Amino acid sequence: MPGVETRDPNRVIVFDTTLRDGEQAPGFSMNAETKVAMAGALRDLGVDVIEAGFAAASPGDAEAVRRVAGEVEGPVFCSLSRASEEDIRTAYGALQSTPKRRLHIFLSTSPIHRAAKLNLSAGEVLETAVRAVSFARTLFDDVEFSAEDAIRTEPDFLGDVMEAVADAGATTLNIPDTVGYSTPAEIGQVFAEIKRRVTPRHPDVVISAHCHNDLGMAVANTLSAVANGARQIEVAINGIGERAGNCALEEVVMALRTRADLYGVHTGVDTTKLVSISRLLSRLTDSPVVRNKAIVGMNAFAHEAGIHQHGMLADARTYEIMRPEDVGFRGTRLVLGKHSGRHAIAQRAESLGYRLTANTLGHVFAHFKKRADEIGEIDDSELLAIIQAVAADEGGRRVLAS
Template identity: 45%
Template sequence: MKRNIIVLDTTLRDGEQVPGAKLNVNQKIEFARQLERLHVDIIEAGFPASSKGDFQAVQEISRSVGDHISITALARAVKADIDAVYESIRIAQDPFIHIVLGSSNIHVEKKFNRSKDAVLQMGVDAVKYAKTLLPHVQYSTEDASRSDFDYLWKTIEAVVKAGATIINIPDTVGYAEPGEFGDLIRRINYRLKNINDNVILSVHCHNDLGLATANTLSAIKNGADKIECTINGLGERAGNTSLEEVVMALKVREDVYQCMTNIKTTELLNTSKLLTHLTGLDVQVNKAITGENAFAHSSGIHQDGLLKDKQVYEIMSPEEVGADSMELILTARSGRHAFKNAVERMGFSLNDDAEFEQLFQKFLELADLKKEVYDHDVFYLVTGYREHSTSQNQLYELLSFQVVTNDLYPTAAAKLRMGDEIIKGSAVGDGPIDALYSVIKTLTKLDVHLQHYKINSISRGKEAVGRVNIKIEYKGKTYSGRAMDTDIIKASALAFLNGINAALLDAVYNEEQRKEEIRLN
């Protein structure tokens, strides 16, 4: 009989800890809805005690998708953190509190500077308190793969007796290797079933040695019933276990693992694309499952074999992960029905007539520019429109611009709007982008410094859509901006403005927090 493996996605918590991957509330909700379409079992929505913004994001995710998916959030083993998790997820249908506390000698001695018994008691007290709030509590023994086994088991036994319903074994620093980690899970699973066979055994692996997927699969073979992953393997340092890799390994090698998941695999590529779009962090072209070349074959021998039978060199079809082998080509004459069909086929809901009409007009504009519009263009059109229309960081709006480039004086002029005020001006620079950014800096009167500029194509054809990612420094902090357009100069301007708007929003938020602290004191 096949076991069902519970899949927790922690992209919005562990994945978002990657520098440059910070998402706003609306972007998080959009991604959570895609995770709902992917049919993940649990979403770890964030770390609500870390900031007011993260608390709000977790709460909104619980409200948006919590009636269909179990929601959790991270807490340290302290009352304030546990309260923040509870208050942010309580409105969800099936919430649970996730508590993390170190169990290795280096964590106990260096991080907490306490005795092992004192740290163990912290964990027990935290679980007991969390159980007064919600019936289900997950306890993570941080850095378990480098922990003394006797102390690790003593901790697990104590927190299970205190009421923990899920025990999570993290390979926090990616230190373990598959045989070793599998043996650890086997030993824990055997003992755990003897004291309470209703407790779920979970794993959370990092990829510092490139072994996260292998370690997770080894853990499944040795009794783990729940896995924690991220889309595209996003996560701190070298990242986390890649959800798409583990899920497809279980599906393709079902004969070996005798396990299944609830994941709708045809949504894997859409989910990967959406995360790339929201964070601006590209997937390497040869990334398993979701990389651009994952199903590409250039070798003549391979191509010959594929033409004779796809199974010669393909162990899974592109369609299984949502990569259509044949795309629907749309034009400006395709009409509303064809466009709506293409959008809904990707899993997007278009119940709002006004939103659909606005999207259709955007589609017509794109079709006039590109002539032929493919599925990937439609995907970025919808996600880009929704991010723009719901985003709060459109403080400055680009009304128009002009760039003149030459060997002597590259010049740019721009007109911006902020509220009811319209401002315009011009500037020269070392090149067209430098001139454009110089005039925007002048008009916004902000001393920002460009740290990173990157442009790449996100669609095919000679009228490809270009995406620009930038990072700027403002008052010692780094902010990201992203934009896309068939006009790469316009995309560059919008990305720069979005970065500036992110900095301004952060300043407004900090001022609101300062006023709130003054009011409370």
């Protein structure tokens, strides 16, 4: 059987391209060893398809695809390929060690790409796509076709191409927003139209979304595609990829999970491993994760503002729409700084063994604010020093927790 075996219409296939589209971006290059390490972590995360590389790009990339497919078991392994027999044969050779293999053919379809990049007419592009998919099906049961720059392609021609490659045997149809140009409303209409045209004759074909983040809408556009029939999402850990990156796996998966009431779909991802795989990629590529990164950033479940901390101490649901443990954090972090209020300071002091009287808390709070203005975040050792200094000023009186 080709591809990912699922008959659940509400199951979204997660196609991870961290090792291909992500790795080819400046600053994220990986060798075969790091690709194997990441592939193992992606397998443990529960992704369905791993795009291991672009075998025809270089001998090193072909070797990395061979090693990943040969040393990691579980997911479907995929290689990118141009619409040429030579590329297709190279990809087949790199993936021979795994029985679960996919070929991912791409060919530009937009007017600007046809003229400036391919120097082909629309008819020639369609013929090339059909010829490539037909040949690929002599070697692969599972063939994905991507219409590069699909969003800037004439809608009728895009539909013609997708129908033709489905007729030729493509099992997955990818509609990529290659340059991050689309908007949620627009891309939703594109996916709805392709689904309307293709699925009556090919009900088992999977329609896929691959969105770039040039305008900051990759996740939103991917969610719109899912709402309009996409059942595969192409993503990367930490959103790495060409230019501004790809749709971030951790963000779209948690959006689908958190708003299951809205989207009504699910994935096979073990979300408790999201933080650990994010940190692994950061270490392997020496690329830090920014503090305010959604889902996996250091500040994603951290609170400093006094009003927020008061709410969190009363009920975490006041300011957190997900549990930190669900993505791999140990818990919420209440950061003590100049924006913190008395409730958070009293709670942290008690956790350190000091139950402060109202009068003592007032003095500690005043000293705390002054010190926070000087150094920013107040850690436990700084807070203890403040409490002890106040206690000494009060004649050595210190109220310990019972």
